[in-house]
Amino acid sequence: MINARIGRLVAILAIPALLMACSGSTSLPTMPPITPAPPTAAPTHPGPTYQPGCPRSQPDALGAGQTRTVTIETDKGSIVIAIHADWSPIATGNFVTLVSCGYYDGVVFHRVSTGFVIQAGDGMFGRMPDIYPDLMGSGHVPYAIKDEPVTQKYHRGTVAMARTAEPNSVTSQFFIVLNDSAAASLAAAGRNNYQIIGEVTSGLDTVDKIVKAADKEVPTNPVAMTKVTVSNP
Numbered sequence: 001m002i003n004a005r006i007g008r009l010v011a012i013l014a015i016p017a018l019l020m021a022c023s024g025s026t027s028l029p030t031m032p033p034i035t036p037a038p039p040t041a042a043p044t045h046p047g048p049t050y051q052p053g054c055p056r057s058q059p060d061a062l063g064a065g066q067t068r069t070v071t072i073e074t075d076k077g078s079i080v081i082a083i084h085a086d087w088s089p090i091a092t093g094n095f096v097t098l099v100s101c102g103y104y105d106g107v108v109f110h111r112v113s114t115g116f117v118i119q120a121g122d123g124m125f126g127r128m129p130d131i132y133p134d135l136m137g138s139g140h141v142p143y144a145i146k147d148e149p150v151t152q153k154y155h156r157g158t159v160a161m162a163r164t165a166e167p168n169s170v171t172s173q174f175f176i177v178l179n180d181s182a183a184a185s186l187a188a189a190g191r192n193n194y195q196i197i198g199e200v201t202s203g204l205d206t207v208d209k210i211v212k213a214a215d216k217e218v219p220t221n222p223v224a225m226t227k228v229t230v231s232n233p
Contacts, residue, residue, distance in 0.1 A: 028191060029117050029162040029175040050142065051103050051123070058145045059097035061089035068096050070198070072104075073227040076213065077206035079176075081159050083198040083230075088148050091161050091170060091195035098141070098172055099230045108222035110136045111175075112214035116182050118207060119162055120225060121173035128224045136218065140171035150192050154183040157200035157207075163193065170195060176207055 050056075062068070062085035072079040085092050098104060103123055110126045111119035124139025125132040146168050154160070154177055162173040174197070177186070186194060200207065210223045 028185060029111075029119055029160070029173075029194060030164055051101055054101040054103050054141070055094075055097055055143070056141075057143050058090065059093050061085075062093040062096060064089070067233045068092070069231045069233060070096070070099055071229050071231070072203075072225050073229075074206060074210065074223050074225055076209040076223055077203060079203035079206050080201050081198045082201045083159075087152050088150075088161075088195040088197050090145050090148055092197045094145050094170070094172075095161070095174065095197050096230050099228050102228075103141070103172065104225050104228040106224055106226065108136070108224045109210055109219075110222055111217060112211055112219055112222075113178075113217055114211055114214075115179050116185075117175040117177055118210055119173060119175040121162070121171075123172060126222070131222070133218065133220075136222075137173075140173065143171065144168055145170050147193060148195050150187075150194065150196055152196040154186045154194075154196070155180050155199075157204055158196055159198045159200065160186075160194040160196045163195075176200060178207065178211065 062083070064086060066085040068083040070081040070083055072081070083092050083096060104121065106128045107120055107123050108126045108128060108131060109118045109120045110122055111117070119137075120126075122137055122139035123141070125135040126137065126139060147170070152158070156177055156179055158177040160175060160177070161170045162175055163169045177183075186192070213219070213221075213223055
């Protein structure tokens with residue numbers, strides 16, 4: 001049973017997403033901050049936990065010229081991502097570190113926007129088997145990283161980090177672009193700040209299966225990343 005406090009919290013969390021919406025019905029990838037509600041009854045969930053060994057401050061940037069291969073396993077198939085340090089050294093260092101410590105294991109794709117993006121990375125409220133549908137998408141790691149300029153173009157298969165409208169607000173959530181046509185919205189004036197970390201080299205068919213499996217933008221039965229690993233290169 002969702003109590004009044006969580007209801008108010010969800011309402012507050014919805015505001016940043018609305019503010020970041022582009023023209024039309026497609027909203028941009030965003031990770032709403034958790035805004036405290038007035039104190040009332042205790043929440044009905046036990047609260048988020050954080051994996052031992054995962055960072056609590058911005059990790060080291062990935063070195064110039066370095067690449068990594070990240071493999072996301074799901075029950076729909078695997079997704080292989082080529083990570084390029086030179087595209088966004090801080091963001092790639094953060095992503096690879098979180099993969100290495102197991103942060104993304106069990107975390108679901110909590111948002112499926114057909115023709116636009118699929119989004120994952122909420123390890124607070126979107127980790128199997130304990131997910132909280134009314135809060136899913138608002139969670140993050142206990143730190144944020146510095147902004148970097150976007151030097152690449154968005155296209156189908158681009159992997160980039162989600163954020164709020166605030167500066168230096170990237171944490172753990174990321175998205176995969178579904179369609180080349182999404183580039184115009186993502187790169188619009190004042191919005192071209194989603195740090196691009198890599199691109200899908202194999203498994204776009206799996207991405208499409210995740211889209212087809214969703215019954216709505218916040219799926220009732222979201223697909224989980226059962227295991228996420230990184231290799232060099």
